[in-house]
Amino acid sequence: MPVRILMYDDHEALRQSMETLIREEPDMEMIAAMSNAETVETDIRELKPDVVLMDIDMPAVNGVSAVKRIRQMDAVLPVIMLTVFDDNENIFNAVCAGASGYILKRCATEEIPSAIRNVLSGGAPMTGTVARKILQMVPAAKGPDTENVDLSQREVQILQLLARGFSYKMIAVEIKISMDTVRFHIKNIYDKLHVHSAPEAVSKGLKGKLISLLF
Structure with a gap:
């Protein structure tokens, strides 16, 4: 369809x-x-x-x-x-x-x-x-405090890939996990950062220094 x-x-x-x-x-x-x-x-x-x-x-x-x-x-x-x-x-x-x-x-x-x-x-x-x-x-963006956000190592890795513009499929191939597992991790990332989209998650991840611009 x-x-x-x-x-x-x-x-x-x-x-x-x-x-x-x-x-x-x-x-x-x-x-x-x-x-x-x-x-x-x-x-x-x-x-x-x-x-x-x-x-x-x-x-x-x-x-x-x-x-x-x-x-x-x-x-x-x-x-x-x-x-x-x-x-x-x-x-x-x-x-x-x-x-x-x-x-x-x-x-x-x-x-x-x-x-x-x-x-x-x-x-x-x-x-x-x-x-x-x-x-x-990003440095001037307003958002919730991320100091106490507890992302797992895998979630940080996936958030970093989102920052690089990877799609769900590209992430799955890059780190050798299934698409369903990618979706599971990204849902957890959104929940922990209190966001609803990849751009917002990346912005708050960068602001909170959970990820880096140095790829």
């Missing part, structure tokens, strides 16, 4: 462009493209998407608020932010809200299909400039 994609963006031209792009991917289907996220909870329940593409700057309910609302009802549904903004505040707010990835609209044509496949494999797809900004933001 094709991957079911739900999109929110208030620009009609971009919605049409993305629908055309997705239509060319044989393993993907755009099930709906909405102009706003006011009914996001109902949409998720009724349409049952596999991935959500979310613009940040929308009227009524912006993308960050919409992600927070999604996370209240579904902690694991992949949500990729699709936006023109690459400023620190928008990136940080989106990651902390539980976004799974962050792609700039100017890069959408080249990056969105692979980003969708990446996020479904457990990755955290980001446009390169955004990834660099997140790493630069």
